[in-house]
Amino acid sequence: MAERVAVIGVGQTYHRSKRDDVSIAGLVREAAVRALEDAGCTWDDIDAVVIGKAPDMFEGIMMPELYLAAALGAVGKPMFRVHTAGSVGGSTAVVAAHLVAGGIHQRVLTVAFEKQSDSDAMWALSVPQPFSAPLLAGAGGYFAPIIRAYMRRSGAPLDTGMRVAVKDRLHALKNPYAHLKMPDISMEKVEESVMLWDPLHYLESCPSSDGAAAMVLGSEKAAAQAEASTGRRPAWVHGMAMRSEPTMFAGRNQVNPQAGRDCARDVYAQAGITNPREQLDCAEVYVPFSWYEPMWLENLGFAPEGEGWKLTQSGATSLDGGDIPWNCSGGVLSSNPIGASGMLRFLEAALQVRGLAGEHQVDGARKALGHAYGGGAQFFAMWVVGADRPE
């Protein structure tokens, strides 16, 4: 019953620690204009705008989309604001895609952003709440013990995380939009960097970035028009899903959350994927801390439980000769405008299957996974995009 959905245009900002050359409106507009140009359409062609970002306290503006209505060409149109924690960039894309899949609109502009330099995410995450234990540690402190649990269960070698940190930064050198450019990155440099939250070194953590991502999602008809006018083929959505589970309860598997496994199963079933490592050509997966690559390799079915680290160690996830490259763009470890980080994963997956990823293109990529997670790893959003129109 659902209509087919295509990614017909994408755009992103040059991600930096401080984009003090632009306001928030300028930041989101930069990404949106690139997406419109890529789609070969104008503001008038857009039926609705769906925008997402992480908690409003990250910039200190309540519901900033209200002030962004004109900058995003939404005046007189529907404008919709999604907030689902760190998964929000992915969730926002999924909500926007449903507006096309549900037959409501022909072309939807979806945007996600974070201007982390305007405030302090660590502070925003640490506001004391009545009757709740204060986090006070930011996301890294929250996830470090879970990573420790993974290391104990899997027996993964200590340097696994460091390998991811190096690999993703090498990938980022091929992505002109990436924030971190570290040509001299090495295992030694990662190991020598300060220990932030044991076992996570400073260089095993994502940066804090200003940036935005935007996509134009369209119907089959809109996709045909875009391809005819631009000569660039769309990416087709083969499956999409969101899943949530409670933050904590006795027996919750925080290392390998059920919601992530269920979400992947749902998306793979829609896309006809039974063996993700073989059937997907690459994946853009939300890895804000190095060890989440081996953990999500297992959660997403690329490796049996307890064996994700073997793929990382063998180089299977590297663009340089790996059979299933992960985060060819450099991933969240290289650019982290939080609210946009999930959408960047979805967007980069689309770029790959459109053959437009430039230097970080996986040769002949036809099918790719985009993934985002948030909160205490209880919120998930994913999609599989392909070069071919789904059946």
Place this chain on the structure above:
Amino acid sequence: MSQIPAAKQGHRPVAVVAFALSHVVRAETNANEVEMLMPVVHEVFAKAGITKDDVGFICSGSTDYLIGGPFSFVTALDAIGVWPPKSESHVEMDGAWALYEAFVRLQEGDIDIALVYGFGKSSLGDLDKIFALQLDPYTMAPLNPDLVSLAALQARAVIDQGIASEEDFAAVAARSRKSALSNEFAQVRRDDSLEDLMAEPYAVSPLRRHCLPPISDGASAIILVAGDRAFDLVERPAWITGIDHRIETHAIGARNLAVSTSTAKAAEMAGVGEGPVDLAEVHAPFASQEVILTTALGLPSDTVINPSGGALAANALMSGGLTRIGEAAQAILDGRAKRVVAHATSGPVLQQNLVCVLEGA
């Protein structure tokens, strides 16, 4: 399916089958946001005769700035207990927009039942300070304009353009408070004379105290069902036959504040004018705004406005718009009306508006 009225949006019919709300109060001091919400969620499940296991999609509306901390939606979701994991989403908007997302999500046929809720406690902070942070951070927020002063600018435009008078505002307030006498969930329930109301001093000219909404804590929830399954759950589902929302520019100086072009557009898209309207639930926190909105909606003169008392009698933020849809739908569920209109607003001085038309089979 022949019994189901045709809809302007979507190709799969979707109905409200149950609505529940909390007693809206000035300060819910005995419960936190989640404790305030949960009885409402349990009640809406009971009314629909379902459990959370029947629900295929959950969507909520809330804002972090009311509690002053990040992730206000997370604790609510934890309390509902989304286990096994569920397909779920959240909007940093009034619950009415969460309902819109659920309506869209139900179009594809893979999911039949959705839970929608909104909640917020205004009593935890200073609304004037909080809502100043909703304005353009570079040019407006630093000026710290308060909610009532902005509404007063709008009311002045309404008077200056000859659309309504201060007496008209008082009449709106008097009617709303009187209607609320029959709504046990409302907060301001009284029978005031127009003379008494007009004798009140100005809060901010031209608005008197009665033109302002109360400060409220509250929550509401709705169950949406797609297709024939709605008839399995209730006798008279309230079918959504039109739903649309629109936004205007944030630049207050660039708008004619006395009209609501976004409401008019959404009403046109939702097909408000394509049939009689038995009653309308209009989300107008200020009495002056009801005048603007009923005009923009293009309601017939015989339409009953806000029989619940509306936002002037109970102004629970983040659930107020969803409650308008719930109150309007309830009239159909109860067999009191055949075709109704609900409206929700968000943003400073009616920047963003949603219109929903519901009909009985």
